[in-house]
Amino acid sequence: MSIKNKPAPRIRRSPEESRSNILSAAESLLVQQGPQSLRLADVAKAAGVANATVLHHFGSIDAVQKALMERMIGDLVDAIMAIEVPADAPATARATGLKTLFDAFETRGAARLAAWLELTDETSRLTLVREAVQEVAQKKIANTGVPAEMAEELILLSVTLAVGVGLFGPSLSTLIGKPPERARELTLQMLLAYLQSLSA
Amino acid sequence: MSIKNKPAPRIRRSPEESRSNILSAAESLLVQQGPQSLRLADVAKAAGVANATVLHHFGSIDAVQKALMERMIGDLVDAIMAIEVPADAPATARATGLKTLFDAFETRGAARLAAWLELTDETSRLTLVREAVQEVAQKKIANTGVPAEMAEELILLSVTLAVGVGLFGPSLSTLIGKPPERARELTLQMLLAYLQSLSA
């Protein structure tokens, strides 16, 4: 008996929506299963479209990966720029600011993005992050009395730690039988204590 | 004109040597170009053998990757176990011990290994590291007066930071116009100051 499957009705999106849909699917693939899972067929399937649709919008699977990198970097930069450092209460301000920073690198796939970039030698794409760091250093921290030079180094330190903790903290913590957030707690505690000692 | 190339004389190794030769080639590929470069043809070429030789010894390219993971983890564990913490001079001992730890994660491809494991959800293979951490905590640090419970957390903290710094420190540092070792310096400085404050 021959069954005639009606082809599923097509969803027609605007080019921007379609690209965004595909990139979102690719992003969750990246975060959940790593960069190797960013194959044409898998991305298309996750996005609910045909392989050819992905190619129509991006031209190649490589271009999809690069576009995803740039979108995630953009989101990350936005998250960093959104960090508020109230000028009035320096001590607690640092704490909340740093927590937001660590959040940005833990909850979203930012740490995985960073590892991905690092492992694929695409760190040249991080120019945007550099600009964000400098802008944050000037506008957000300079007005707390810390000289801009040192502010940049503090951000370098914080970002390095945040990325490392975001990427390896949970698994290393559970590895030695601690709750996953333990590495993060320890790091934040140390970082805050260190900043405290600097201003004293 | 037809030139008759004599086939290059074969090199016949012991199975162990051959496996080691292949894994070493794969390791330098991983460290220099990332996990994607661990393709059968590339690994074989780097090792100076035919594709079929790699398969003869490992069965599949996947098995090569897993064997490489385990060998690198083994080397890493050895490096960690080799860290000496002299019982007599606690302060400087910490400094040199930590420097060795950071070295282990920076010079060799350990940080890249960790990122690779993380991105491929192969962290289950880190059981060996867990055992090493516990052993170091007991034998190397416990005799400096620090309770074993806290020793484990200090190692968790140190290893997390070392991995993060080893992986991202250089590129993040240069990204904001600092020398590549700056992130490492800052991190070590903070870590040592923090440990100092704990014992006071």
Added chain:
DNA sequence: GATACTACTGACAAAAATGTCAATAAAGAA
């Protein structure tokens, strides 16, 4: 030497992944 063992290899086959193309169908414009 002669023989046995097996590391090694090139040629080929199979599978997986990417990319092409002509045709289809959704949505707005005429």
Added chain:
DNA sequence: TTCTTTATTGACATTTTTGTCAGTAGTATC
């Protein structure tokens, strides 16, 4: 409605990567 545009798609072609196999060639043993 009819027309135009183009996002979408299945079928197919190409490329890349992995794996198979039968034969070759070192090395040790007899």
